[in-house]
Amino acid sequence: MIEVRNLTHIYSEGLPHESVALDDVNFTIADGSFVGIIGHTGSGKSTLLQHLNGLLKPSSGTIVIDGTDITDSHTKMLDIRKKVGLVFQYPEYQLFEETVAKDVAFGPGNLGLPQEEIDARVRRSIELVGLDYEAVKDVSPFELSGGQKRRVAIAGVLAMEPEVLVLDEPTAGLNPKAHYDILDMVQEIHEREKNITIFVSHNMNDIARMSDQVLVIDKGRLAMDGTPQEVFAREEELKAMGLALPDAAEIVSQLRKKGMELPAGCLSVEEAADAIAAALKK
Amino acid sequence: MIRDITLGQFYPGNSVIHRLDPRIKIIATLLYIVALFVVKDFAGFIAPFVLLEAVIILSKVPRRYIWRGLRPVLIIIAFTLAINLFMVRGEVLWQLGFLHITREGVHTAVFMGIRLVLLIIGSTMLTLTTRPIGLTDGIEALLSPFKKIGLPAHELAMMMTIALRFIPTLLEETDKIIKAQQARGADFESGNLFRRAKALIPILVPLFISAFRIAQDLAMAMEARCYGGNVKRTRMNAMKFARRDLIAAILFCLFLAIVVAQRVLM
Numbered sequence: 001m002i003e004v005r006n007l008t009h010i011y012s013e014g015l016p017h018e019s020v021a022l023d024d025v026n027f028t029i030a031d032g033s034f035v036g037i038i039g040h041t042g043s044g045k046s047t048l049l050q051h052l053n054g055l056l057k058p059s060s061g062t063i064v065i066d067g068t069d070i071t072d073s074h075t076k077m078l079d080i081r082k083k084v085g086l087v088f089q090y091p092e093y094q095l096f097e098e099t100v101a102k103d104v105a106f107g108p109g110n111l112g113l114p115q116e117e118i119d120a121r122v123r124r125s126i127e128l129v130g131l132d133y134e135a136v137k138d139v140s141p142f143e144l145s146g147g148q149k150r151r152v153a154i155a156g157v158l159a160m161e162p163e164v165l166v167l168d169e170p171t172a173g174l175n176p177k178a179h180y181d182i183l184d185m186v187q188e189i190h191e192r193e194k195n196i197t198i199f200v201s202h203n204m205n206d207i208a209r210m211s212d213q214v215l216v217i218d219k220g221r222l223a224m225d226g227t228p229q230e231v232f233a234r235e236e237e238l239k240a241m242g243l244a245l246p247d248a249a250e251i252v253s254q255l256r257k258k259g260m261e262l263p264a265g266c267l268s269v270e271e272a273a274d275a276i277a278a279a280l281k282k
Numbered sequence: 283m284i285r286d287i288t289l290g291q292f293y294p295g296n297s298v299i300h301r302l303d304p305r306i307k308i309i310a311t312l313l314y315i316v317a318l319f320v321v322k323d324f325a326g327f328i329a330p331f332v333l334l335e336a337v338i339i340l341s342k343v344p345r346r347y348i349w350r351g352l353r354p355v356l357i358i359i360a361f362t363l364a365i366n367l368f369m370v371r372g373e374v375l376w377q378l379g380f381l382h383i384t385r386e387g388v389h390t391a392v393f394m395g396i397r398l399v400l401l402i403i404g405s406t407m408l409t410l411t412t413r414p415i416g417l418t419d420g421i422e423a424l425l426s427p428f429k430k431i432g433l434p435a436h437e438l439a440m441m442m443t444i445a446l447r448f449i450p451t452l453l454e455e456t457d458k459i460i461k462a463q464q465a466r467g468a469d470f471e472s473g474n475l476f477r478r479a480k481a482l483i484p485i486l487v488p489l490f491i492s493a494f495r496i497a498q499d500l501a502m503a504m505e506a507r508c509y510g511g512n513v514k515r516t517r518m519n520a521m522k523f524a525r526r527d528l529i530a531a532i533l534f535c536l537f538l539a540i541v542v543a544q545r546v547l548m
Contacts, residue, residue, distance in 0.1 A: 055461050078467055086465040094462040096487035106484065110467030142491075156466060 002029040002052070002164065002196065007061035009047055021047040023220040025061070029213065034190055035198045036211030036228075040242045044220040045200050046089075049166050052198070053084035065164065082111060085162030089169045091153035092146070100126065100144075100152050101137040107160040118159075125158040128192075130185050147178035151185070158189070165189070167199040171206075183210065208232060208246040208267040216243070229265045248272035291351070293410045299341035300411045303527045304420030310534050311408045317541045318397050318404075325548065329540045330400050334407070341411050351406045352399070359398050366391035414446040419521060437511045444500070452493060459488045 009022040021044045029035055039045045050056040051063060054070050054077055062071050070080045088094070097103035101122050108118045126133045129151040136144070141152050154170070170186060171179040183206060190197040201207055207214060207228065214231040216224035218241045224231050232238070232249050245253060252266045252275065262279055266272040299307075318330055338348065372386030409417065422439035429435050460470070463484045470481050 050461065053465055055464060077464075078469075081465060081467045088458065088462045088465070091462065093492060094459055094466075094484075094488050096484045106463075106468070107466035110469065160467065 001031055001066060003062075003064045004028070005062045005064075007048075007051060007063065008059050009044075009051065009056060010059045013059060020220050022051075022058075025217075025220075025222045027215060027222060027225050029196055029198070031196060032194050033196055033212045034187075034210055035196070035213045035215060036207035037198065037200045037215045037217060038202070038204070038207055038243060039200075039217035043217045043241075045217050046168060047220075048217065049086060049168055049198070049200065052164070052166055053086045054080040055086070078111065081162075082160060083162060084164045084166060085157040085160050087154050087157050087165070087167045087170060089172055091157070092141075092149035094156075095141040095149060095153060098140060099138050100131075100141050103141050103152060104155045104159050107156055111160065121159045121161065122155075125155040126152070128158055128189055129155045130181070131155070147174055147181060150174070150178075150182060154182075154185075162195070164196045164198065165193075167197070169200050169202070171201070171203070186210075204232075204244050204246040205248075208249070216241070228267055232267060233264060252276075291409065292413055293341075293343045293347055295342055295411065297340055297342045297411070298526060299337055299407075301524075301526065302411075302530055303521055303523055304412050304416040305423055305521065306527050306530055306534075307408055307412055308417070308420045308424060310530070311405055313534070313538060314404050315401055317538060318401055320541055320545050321397070322545060323548070324393065324396075326541065326544050327396055327400065329537060329544065330404075333534075333537050334400060334404055337407055338403075341407065343407070343410050348403060348406060348410070351410070352402060355402055359395060359402075362398060363391045363395050366394050415443060418443040418446070419517070423521060434511070436515070440511060448496065451496065452489070455492050455496075456485065456489055459485050459492075 004025055004027050007022055007025040008020070010018055010020050012018045025048065037045055037048070047056060051058055051071075052065075054075075058071055062069055064070070065083055068075060068079070068083070070083075095103050097106065104122045104125055105118050108121045113121070122137075123133050126136065131148065131151055136148075136152070141149060144152065150170070154167075157165070165186075167186065171182050174182060186197065186199065187210060189195075199210075211228055214224070214226060214228050215222060216231060216238070223237070223241065224234060232245055235245055235249075235253055238245065244250065246267050248269045248271065249267050252262050252264075252272050255276065256262050256264075260276075260279055261282070262275050266275050314330065314333070321327055321330070338345070367383055367387050368381055370384055370387035370390050372384035374382050374384050375388070376383045412420070418439040421442065422435050425433060425435035425438065464470075468481060468484055470478065470485075473481070
């Protein structure tokens with residue numbers, strides 16, 4: 001379980017250009033949840049993610065993960081990194097080793113694990129991201145395609161076997177096929193590992209389809225926290241923050257405004273199609 | 283952190299100093315540095331100090347900002363002080379083993395220290411009050427007489443502009459890579475020198491790759507807009523020699539005269 005209490009972060013505190021990136025953020029994430037975070041560019045999403053594994057220290061407030069306060073200065077950094085795996089935007093830019101296997105082994109190697117354990121983890125995480133271990137292990141990561149590079153980079157974080165996996169826009173810059181491949185992979189890992197998965201996305205369809213809980217960040221504050229149904233029901237507020245509805249929900253909303261009698265809360269294309277068909281039959 | 287380096291960073295403002303012609307500021311800075319080496323005794327530093335104070339006050343750049351820029355070079359200053367303190371021969375004041383401090387050593391160390399601080403703050407003022415673009419335009423204008431003997435002034439200036447432009451980008455990139463590797467448990471702060479040097483590889487390799495990628499994208503974007511270095515280009519903001527530049531030049535000549543007179547007469 002993750003409990004974030006009164007989290008505030010101020011950049012360049014005390015300097016003329018100081019700015020409040022996070023302002024008194026509170027939320028709780030239950031074990032096994034899949035959480036989507038949405039917010040406009042510059043709303044503080046990335047700052048929030050970096051707090052979750054101790055890369056940034058809060059100006060005030062606490063983050064407790066499974067009973068461990070990771071904002072406590074006595075907590076060992078490596079323990080936090082072991083607990084929470086953070087995949088940055090464009091993670092393929094952090095690849096550096098000669099071979100895929102060596103690159104994936106970087107994280108577990110830093111944890112000081114025995115060699116056999118490292119090898120086992122490398123094989124497991126490369127397979128977990130849907131790559132053929134034998135085929136890619138000795139290949140240079142720079143020879144792979146964009147989508148494959150990203151998979152290797154994600155494998156590098158998975159090899160730390162984190163209890164919480166955090167992904168910052170895992171599909172940014174990928175083509176539509178690679179986009180769905182990566183998301184399917186993330187979903188699959190989530191189901192197999194039963195961990196907490198947190199992901200940031202600008203694609204409301206993905207957020208609505210995949211998450212159990214949605215956090216909306218606006219100007220450093222937690223504006224909404226609820227199920228996709230609850231969050232996307234607040235259309236006006238979302239639009240005021242420069243956010244959109246999932247495509248299906250947008251169509252239903254437009255039709256309702258035109259006077260068609262449709263139920264609220266259709267998020268997927270299937271739900272919307274059924275609702276529209278039912279309304280037309282009347 | 284690496285972001286704290288102000289050397290070569292512009293402090294936005296609209297003061298008299300900011301608006302001076304970059305050409306004047308560059309020449310003045312160069313001559314100011316020369317003047318610091320003309321000085322031969324402590325009294326000689328009064329004129330440069332007054333000039334620098336005047337420039338700082340007029341520029342309205344906060345002093346904290348200037349000090350922050352001085353911090354990274356403090357090591358160099360400390361090193362120079364130590365070398366001078368211990369290496370200069372003369373009347374011994376204090377001795378421990380092979381180490382000895384002499385009266386002349388103290389004198390030279392303090393003298394060199396003042397000279398260095400004045401030099402660094404002086405040149406920092408140039409970059410703090412001049413936009414990088416203004417700086418390179420100024421350098422290009424000053425170098426253009428040498429075009430006749432085959433010096434590629436425009437190309438040099440363009441290279442400098444690009445290099446300056448990408449310092450913040452690369453710093454940001456470095457920051458991101460460091461964080462990404464830290465998230466994978468990388469440790470840059472402990473271990474001996476060899477271990478620490480080795481710990482830099484996961485940062486340097488991705489950084490080089492990023493730098494090449496950025497350079498390639500930029501080259502492509504420039505070519506797509508038909509950039510050619512050797513054609514005669516005009517400027518959107520042509521540099522004009524205004525009255526304040528003339529006043530500044532006269533005042534600066536006065537300063538030079540004082541420095542030279544002090545050296546010759548005293």
